[in-house]
Amino acid sequence: MKPLLPLHRILPLLLGLALGVPSAAQALVQSGDFYQQLVPEGIHRDTARDLVKRLSDGHYAEIGFDDTLSSRVFDRYLMQLDPSRSYFHASDIAEFEPYRHRFDDLLGDGDVAVAYTIYNRYQQRFAERLAYMLGEIERGLGQIDFGVDEELLVDRKAAPWPENPAALQDLWRRQLKNAVLGLKLTGKPPEQVAETLQKRYQSQLTRLRQSRSEDAFQSYMNALAYSFDPHTAYLSPRKSEDFSIDMNLSLEGIGAALQLEDEYTKVVRVIPGGPAQQSRQLNPADRIVAVGQGEDGEMVDIVGWRLDEVVRLIRGPKGTLVRLEIIPSDATDDHQTRTVHLRRDTVRLEDQAASKRLLEFQHEGRNFRIGVIRLPTFYVGTSRDVRKLVLELKGESIDGLVVDLRNNGGGSLEEANTLTGEFIHRGPTVQIRNARGRVSVMSDPDDGIVYDGPLAVLVNGSSASASEIFAGAIQDYRRGLIIGSRTFGKGTVQTLRPLDHGKLKITQAKFYRVSGASTQHEGIVPDIHFPEVLDREQIGESALDGALPWDTIAPVNHQDYVPFDRYLGRLRERHQARSANDTEFTILNAQIARQQELRERKSVSLNEAARKREREAAREFELQLENRRRAARGEAPLTELGDDAE
Helix, strand or coil: CCCCCCHHHHHHHHHHHHCCCCHHHHHHHHHCCCCCCCCCCHHHHHHHHHHHHHHHHHCCCCCCCCHHHHHHHHHHHHHHHCCCCCCCCHHHHHHHHHHCCCHHHHHHCCCCHHHHHHHHHHHHHHHHHHHHHHHHHHHCHHHCCCCCCCEEECCCCCCCCCCCHHHHHHHHHHHHHHHHHHHHHCCCCHHHHHHHHHHHHHHHHHHHHCCCHHHHHHHHHHHHHHCCCCCCEEECHHHHHCCCCCCCCCCCECCEEEEEECCEEEEEEECCCCHHHHHCCCCCCCEEEEEEECCCCCCEECCCCCHHHHHHHHCCCCCCEEEEEEECCCCCCCCCCEEEEEECECCCHHHHCCEEEEEEEEECCEEEEEEEEECCCECCCHHHHHHHHHHHHHCCCCCEEEEECCCCCCECHHHHHHHHHCCCCCEEEEEEEECCCCEEEEEECCCCCCCCCCEEEEECCCCCCHHHHHHHHHHHCCCCEEEECCCCCCCEEEEEEECCCCEEEEEEEEEECCCCEECCCCCCCCCEECCCCCCCCCCCHHHCCCCCCCCECCCCCCCCCCCHHHCHHHHHHHHHHHHHCCHHHHHHHHHHHHHHHHHCCCEEECCHHHHHHHHHHHHHHHHHHHHHHHHHCCCCCCCCCCCCCC
């Protein structure tokens, strides 16, 4: 590793670049003293050829290595390196463009040199951006005028590449202004704002200097793998060791599945029984921006970090405390943060087990007893445990049963098959089609049934995989009502294949319901819809670029138990009438509408007064919703959120 340049040598050069003096600073950046000029290693040629063969022969989708695929790899590689289009110049892209339709041929020969040329240019542009940011901080942030009416385009996925260095520098200026304004609005004093941002960009500069040939190779191979589908991935030898980044049973962490989105680490799913789920402080679509160790350890800014590095920072010995600064999924801007405290632990098996409860209530003059089975995941022994709980509920004379699969991310396919069999007489439960087009059918061979009464299954946007197989079978058999929101849509099967250098996670099969419809992409559409704040375009298969499409195959014979089609129209009308007058439903719909409005914003104001008005409007909106809840409960209104009732 190259020794770090001393700060007294860096800052004058950064200042020169910030002031538009090109010679010394740009020469330093272009020479590679801010980063290493990377070249491929000998093993990379053989691995690239091996990957091409494995993908050609074994992936579920029949995708040929041609100019169409080459163009897709080209675009995806650029998107992986520069998702916000804030590093490369338009002239860089024009220089790379002749290779758009050559990647297929080059990869077939194991030639990855062009990918390194592009990666090194990315490193140069990234270094220039960091140099600019640090130079501006050194000059002093007091010069920034927050009274000017200007905006920053934050959704830049479809934006044109900046035409020239001046346009790119103006974008960086606005990005820095937005970062400063956001921290200022949180109440941080000017010196702390400067210190926070300086540490952020210095950290990114340090990490840039630590880049290795393996980093460039993994980025390129994943651009290739992701061009087949978003669940196919190349894992370098180091990445293979960290494959279980969701911090499941074998890891002592927070119990959350994470992914990288632009420069942010986003929570994809909280693991049932894990510290995050137990705390109720962390939710899907939250973004983590800083991590601190213990009660008072320094908060380390992780914006721009690689995912594996973030995971290593969050992991730690069982029982220790980790603090996460997050941007909540419902935040009105990227600098509206809060800190959550989580104690690291392994996932508690008892919290993953099926559980039951009995609900008793009156409706239209009648008393009802409804049993509820909560199932956080499909673990080995699920069907046995659920059967025992259902028999106990039947002993309490229930009028109906609800199986709650909300936030159930899946698990054992065999258990989903067996559990389906507890509610139907013998018959098929799911179809699996492999890469060669061969369809196999899993079935329940047993005529026995544990419960034949009224049945409903609760699902939401985080119900995935095995949950969707169970819910889809119950719906196709007309055995029970599916209630909730559209499910995740994970209907593919991956296998891990060893390579001489790393591993390949490859999609090799697809799930289909007994009706012939895939669970992929579309998920399960409930019979009765419940609103959900979590947007499937943020968390869900449809949110993943390049997800395999929904399709159908031939259905298999199966029985219809209840003629729901006769009743669904009336049930939906009654549900809509009831929810229209229910306070919690109306508040939830208002929150969803508000979130949709915020998601549709493509830019943010860089005017301080305008941002303060937006924040005040957001607080007033939440206060009004809370007071509607309190009014429905007969409680006194609040004058501010967090106040006691007066």
